[in-house]
Amino acid sequence: ESQKVIKTYTPRYAQYFKIHYYDQFKIVESGKKPIVDRFMVADGPLNCTSSLFKFTANTKRFIATSTTHVSFLSVLNMENRLVGFQGINYLYNSKFQGQKIQDIHYQMNAEELLSLSPDLVMAYSANLAGQKRINELRKLKIPVVFNYDFEEVHPLARAEWMIFSAVFFNQDSIMQKYFTKIESSYNDLKKQALAFKKKNVLVGDIQNGKWTTCGGESDLAILIRDAGGNLLLKSTSRETQTISLEKVLKITEKADVWLTQNTWENLVPLSKDSRYKKFTSVPAYNNTRLLNKSGFNDYWERGVSRPDLLLADISEVIHKNGSHSLTWYKELK
Amino acid sequence: MITFKNLSVGFDNKSILANLSGELKRGDLIALMGINGVGKSCFLKTISGLHPAIDGDINLNERSFTRITPAEIAKKLAVVLTDKIHADFLRVHELIALGRSPYTNFWGDFLEEDGQAVEEIVGLLNIKDLNQRLFSDLSDGQKQKVLLARALVQTPDYLFLDEPTTYLDIPSKIELMKLLKFVSREKHTGILFSTHDLSLIEKEVDQIWLIDSAGVLHKKSPDEMNRSGLLAKNFNI
Amino acid sequence: MITFKNLSVGFDNKSILANLSGELKRGDLIALMGINGVGKSCFLKTISGLHPAIDGDINLNERSFTRITPAEIAKKLAVVLTDKIHADFLRVHELIALGRSPYTNFWGDFLEEDGQAVEEIVGLLNIKDLNQRLFSDLSDGQKQKVLLARALVQTPDYLFLDEPTTYLDIPSKIELMKLLKFVSREKHTGILFSTHDLSLIEKEVDQIWLIDSAGVLHKKSPDEMNRSGLLAKNFNI
Amino acid sequence: MNTRPTIALLSFLAITILLSAILFVYGEAGFNTQDQLILWQLRFPKIMVALLAGGMLASSGLLLQVFFQNPLAGPDLLGINAGACLGVAFAIMGASFLPVEWQGIGQALMAMAGALSVFFLLAFLVQKNLSRISLIILGLLIASFTSSFISVLVNMTPSLQVKNFLVWSMGSFQGLTIEDVPYFCGLAALGIVFLALMPKKLNQFIIGENYARSMGMNVQAFKFLLILVCSFLVASVTAYCGPIGFIGIIAPHLARIFIKRSDIRLVMPAVFLVGSSLALFTELILIFTSEYSLATNSILGLIGAPVIALYLYKERRVL
Amino acid sequence: MNTRPTIALLSFLAITILLSAILFVYGEAGFNTQDQLILWQLRFPKIMVALLAGGMLASSGLLLQVFFQNPLAGPDLLGINAGACLGVAFAIMGASFLPVEWQGIGQALMAMAGALSVFFLLAFLVQKNLSRISLIILGLLIASFTSSFISVLVNMTPSLQVKNFLVWSMGSFQGLTIEDVPYFCGLAALGIVFLALMPKKLNQFIIGENYARSMGMNVQAFKFLLILVCSFLVASVTAYCGPIGFIGIIAPHLARIFIKRSDIRLVMPAVFLVGSSLALFTELILIFTSEYSLATNSILGLIGAPVIALYLYKERRVL
Ligand SMILES: Nc1ncnc2c1ncn2[C@@H]1O[C@H](COP(=O)(O)OP(=O)(O)OP(=O)(O)O)[C@@H](O)[C@H]1O
Numbered sequence A: 001e002s003q004k005v006i007k008t009y010t011p012r013y014a015q016y017f018k019i020h021y022y023d024q025f026k027i028v029e030s031g032k033k034p035i036v037d038r039f040m041v042a043d044g045p046l047n048c049t050s051s052l053f054k055f056t057a058n059t060k061r062f063i064a065t066s067t068t069h070v071s072f073l074s075v076l077n078m079e080n081r082l083v084g085f086q087g088i089n090y091l092y093n094s095k096f097q098g099q100k101i102q103d104i105h106y107q108m109n110a111e112e113l114l115s116l117s118p119d120l121v122m123a124y125s126a127n128l129a130g131q132k133r134i135n136e137l138r139k140l141k142i143p144v145v146f147n148y149d150f151e152e153v154h155p156l157a158r159a160e161w162m163i164f165s166a167v168f169f170n171q172d173s174i175m176q177k178y179f180t181k182i183e184s185s186y187n188d189l190k191k192q193a194l195a196f197k198k199k200n201v202l203v204g205d206i207q208n209g210k211w212t213t214c215g216g217e218s219d220l221a222i223l224i225r226d227a228g229g230n231l232l233l234k235s236t237s238r239e240t241q242t243i244s245l246e247k248v249l250k251i252t253e254k255a256d257v258w259l260t261q262n263t264w265e266n267l268v269p270l271s272k273d274s275r276y277k278k279f280t281s282v283p284a285y286n287n288t289r290l291l292n293k294s295g296f297n298d299y300w301e302r303g304v305s306r307p308d309l310l311l312a313d314i315s316e317v318i319h320k321n322g323s324h325s326l327t328w329y330k331e332l333k
Numbered sequence B, C: 001m002i003t004f005k006n007l008s009v010g011f012d013n014k015s016i017l018a019n020l021s022g023e024l025k026r027g028d029l030i031a032l033m034g035i036n037g038v039g040k041s042c043f044l045k046t047i048s049g050l051h052p053a054i055d056g057d058i059n060l061n062e063r064s065f066t067r068i069t070p071a072e073i074a075k076k077l078a079v080v081l082t083d084k085i086h087a088d089f090l091r092v093h094e095l096i097a098l099g100r101s102p103y104t105n106f107w108g109d110f111l112e113e114d115g116q117a118v119e120e121i122v123g124l125l126n127i128k129d130l131n132q133r134l135f136s137d138l139s140d141g142q143k144q145k146v147l148l149a150r151a152l153v154q155t156p157d158y159l160f161l162d163e164p165t166t167y168l169d170i171p172s173k174i175e176l177m178k179l180l181k182f183v184s185r186e187k188h189t190g191i192l193f194s195t196h197d198l199s200l201i202e203k204e205v206d207q208i209w210l211i212d213s214a215g216v217l218h219k220k221s222p223d224e225m226n227r228s229g230l231l232a233k234n235f236n237i
Numbered sequence D, E: 001m002n003t004r005p006t007i008a009l010l011s012f013l014a015i016t017i018l019l020s021a022i023l024f025v026y027g028e029a030g031f032n033t034q035d036q037l038i039l040w041q042l043r044f045p046k047i048m049v050a051l052l053a054g055g056m057l058a059s060s061g062l063l064l065q066v067f068f069q070n071p072l073a074g075p076d077l078l079g080i081n082a083g084a085c086l087g088v089a090f091a092i093m094g095a096s097f098l099p100v101e102w103q104g105i106g107q108a109l110m111a112m113a114g115a116l117s118v119f120f121l122l123a124f125l126v127q128k129n130l131s132r133i134s135l136i137i138l139g140l141l142i143a144s145f146t147s148s149f150i151s152v153l154v155n156m157t158p159s160l161q162v163k164n165f166l167v168w169s170m171g172s173f174q175g176l177t178i179e180d181v182p183y184f185c186g187l188a189a190l191g192i193v194f195l196a197l198m199p200k201k202l203n204q205f206i207i208g209e210n211y212a213r214s215m216g217m218n219v220q221a222f223k224f225l226l227i228l229v230c231s232f233l234v235a236s237v238t239a240y241c242g243p244i245g246f247i248g249i250i251a252p253h254l255a256r257i258f259i260k261r262s263d264i265r266l267v268m269p270a271v272f273l274v275g276s277s278l279a280l281f282t283e284l285i286l287i288f289t290s291e292y293s294l295a296t297n298s299i300l301g302l303i304g305a306p307v308i309a310l311y312l313y314k315e316r317r318v319l
């Protein structure tokens, strides 16, 4: 630890990790203050001692707990490294289907994890209780690490976490290049969008008699803004908002596009509910084009690694240039 | 007429009393006696259809109990048991009124005759002043009277009472016996009641049915009973 | 000695009987009489400390009830009420054994003397054959005997019984009176019990306490009571 | 003394009407008596549903509390509620398991089907002449089996469907559109007819099974009917409004404490009205707390519970 | 007849020991008797916790069922469970509300604090000499207030913290490390000492408050003690294992049906052992169903409930 840092990767978008490069090893910091986890990623003998937990940089047996943790494997063509997953029927990428992947328990049973002898277990959590559990598991020689991509808001920030994941596979430099590519294509799209006329975008639908919509600072809100849209019913929160229907029916702006957040196949359910009458003329879309056979959505898998494609989808939905064929979104008819 | 033949009564398919036969006619006033635990309560519950018989037949006017609907039986039979009633906010007049429920309409509304029946019995039992009280706030004797009233307003053809004089004070006991006699004579109600109070009933009842400790049912008039010495033998008196 | 002075008893701060005074000495056998609803049960519960007095003092050996711990009182007093007991799987011997609980150790383990006390009472009440039965499966009379046994094995100095002869058959009633007399004489237990059975008790008790319908407590020996005509007047007999 | 129940009933009625009126003219959009859309498409369904659903839940709670002589009994007692939830869980989350033609079946039908299967189980037990205590324990087991089943289903389902189900299961009287209202009113009307069958019998039942039988009740048939009625009421409400537990348990206690009678013919309407008022009351609170996104059940617990507790505590002598 | 309780007790003990032994040598990693890490760091804590927590929950259920004479009573009855949950909810989700120095306070401590506040409320009510029925209803209200409070907290918290809380609230006997075990055992030991105070008094209480008083019981003090003991047991378990409801309600019924006695001195150990066995049994099932991610509570409902229901149904004569 006393050695000199050669260089540090400070993410451009992501806020909750940092990678310090040393001669023989890397030290990674991840987490949200005050709960910051420091650990070492290295292989081979070190010429120093450290109290930090040591991960291998050459992960062969990988256990993940969220679809957002595995999309980078597809980028690197390393799908075969995944040996355990929480909820394998959530996975969309067909390569995973052919593999033997153990379905692991939601509550992270230590013995089950041990029995898979993993090199890396990637989990998600966000507080002391989680950090305490990590330390317990590490004491049992289970190499667990938290991925905080969920805590990030900006779509590019989430994608940037692939660099974090790649460290454990010695692929961080490749991933940095890949990310740079995605970033520039995202920013290109964003620049193009400035030229278009702003459109009003309505997000959400009626749940239990309340309009449920995305937060005004959420990832979707950012995508809509970057795609040249003006989010209606905008709040200042990241979290999903529920708004009284009485207020929704009173809004004066006219919606140009409507992104529903449900699993409708067509407009039939909508026509059955007269409370949607105000919006029946608005073109409606949702993001359920790519579902696996259990109904799980690729949006939460590859969507995370390709924010540029997401933005392209939304741009197309909003402006209908016809320049891009939709990946995840589809129009409801 | 209620007749029972070769009746076995008991719990959980184990019979306590077997081979009981007899009949209760309208207008009869009969006391059922026997030592503690001999099976009086069980017999009364069985013959009033509240407890399944283990074996044998019970007929009401020549028709087997099993063929008559509960609603029909209810217009013919009424009972008073020793069960305690736990009901909050239950007022005495409501409880007594329930006795008329076999006769009332779908909602349980009272007609004039229902009101009269209640009025009469409440008067005879001298419990008019309890009418608005909560049943749960009565003394044991008061409760007993109210329960008797509920059974009597049911204007049954047959009445089965398990130790009806329990908790009653001396004048009430005497009154009750008079009332039972009146009901059996004037309303032609057949009454079978268990009791341990020989001196109280001796003069009033038509018959004493004695279940001896071997489980045999002896049916005799009080005089015959006394002469036979069965009572003395059975009760060691 | 239990003394009470200017005692008012009742429910919810409304007094039913007021200004009661008297005393119960060890060895006394006293019958409490009065018409239904006059307040006998309420008085018994109050004087045995189960029900709060509305006014007045109750003293046990010159010490106010309020100053004595429940555990101490329990070694001096026992009661039998008319409350029904609802307990599944409760065996008779377990229930009777509870009567010894004021004397047993932390776990409720029986010493030899506890066993003897139980043995004796069970023998006297003639309920040895019920020992292993479930309490819930007993007949009313059998239950009553078991409850009496529970109170008696508590070997109290004072015993309060609310209508203890209820449900008992004739021989058992007589036996019970003999037993109460025996206990009061031999074990110097002061016994106060309510009853409606004048003929049964007349010969046995030392005193009759009569609560008349005005709520006045008259204390006289049975002879005096008869001569005074109070009973006849009160009960219309 | 005799007028107390009448006064209580009339006040409950007045409160119910008052609350309905307020909710009709006032909402999240403020005072508004003009906008037909808001009045008839939003407020009217909400009021009707709260009114009826609250009453139905409360009445079913009353039936169960009297029948089981248990103050803890409520709509979720015998697993009827859980059965209905399971049906809805299938309907909402079934997309991933069920063949396509099944998915069209509406939520309400599925809720009914779920409740019905639990009902058949219970009816089977009743027919076996189980004691009430056996029935209550077996019902408890059915309920916990069913709710575990639901949580397993939740575990296996895509998050969006799960979210829909979770939102539904938070309970709401606002989920119905004006198009649904006639169906719901139909069910409610049938439910009220069912309820009308009960008072006389229930009155007889209060003084015990033996006496009830001696007054001409077919106890077996009565038990069957009671469970049928409760299942129907609970399933109807759950299908449209999600599982709402609190009203069913507390309204009967409240109403009885006010009315101080045991005659079910008086108590039942009072309980119904108290249930309605509680439901309407939560809707009123929802208007003022709309920025916090509270669920109906949360409001009942958070605001209803302390208020009721204080009242009961003050009135503790009569409990 | 007299040997039945002894035989039942010994069989429960045997089953408990057998299950513990199986769980010690067999786990998700298969048969394994060598790996000290797995045996002592993983399996041993899990077995100890299941053993003790199951027993503690079951015993507290017994106390409450006997006290309230209500077969539905269980650890979640009076809101003690909910109180403990609220404490943990603050501990886990508090990050966003609480000042930093508060966040360090452990989950167990917060659970205790939550349960304690509910306990004080209950103790206050006991001291006011409320009837048991008032107590049960007010307890119900406290419970629903507290759980609504939790759901509001869940509503207001970023999703990831919520996830931690939800995982915790699914219940698990595996959350403890070998370092936690001594603390938990300490609490359990204290709990068992507490439990040992109860049998004699509870036996007296069975035949009714009046008779209990006449046998020297200070009924007020007893109620206080009973609620204290239950709170302590439930809070200890909830703090470490999350809310686990089913065992507490069903184990007492099961044990009593086997043992067919009412003497708490016999029933209590039987109930404890049945609770332990149930807990160990779920751990066993968990090993075989790990790919389905079932929570402990789900397994109890999904597998435990039908098995127990079938048994009770067969034995219905004795219920
Ligand atoms: N819980 C109660 N609340 C209010 N009043 C009550 C309550 N219990 C009894 N009472 C009334 O108090 C009076 C005395 O009751 P108590 O039970 O003491 O009478 P009793 O002399 O024992 O009569 P009985 O011979 O019928 O047993 C009665 O008028 C009764 O109605």
Ligand SMILES: Nc1ncnc2c1ncn2[C@@H]1O[C@H](COP(=O)(O)OP(=O)(O)OP(=O)(O)O)[C@@H](O)[C@H]1O
Binding pocket: B011, B016, B034, B035, B036, B037, B038, B039, B040, B041, B042, B043, C136, C137, C138, C139, C140, C141, C142, C167, C169
């Ligand atoms: N539920 C039950 N299960 C099994 N046996 C019972 C049950 N109830 C009563 N018994 C037994 O059946 C016998 C008859 O009981 P029953 O109550 O009919 O007696 P009884 O003649 O009414 O006595 P008593 O004069 O004491 O009221 C008694 O020996 C009693 O122990």
Ligand SMILES: [Mg+2]
Binding pocket: B040, B041, B042, B162, C139, C140, C141
């Ligand atoms: Mg009898």
Ligand SMILES: [Mg+2]
Binding pocket: B139, B140, B141, C040, C041, C042, C162
């Ligand atoms: Mg009395």
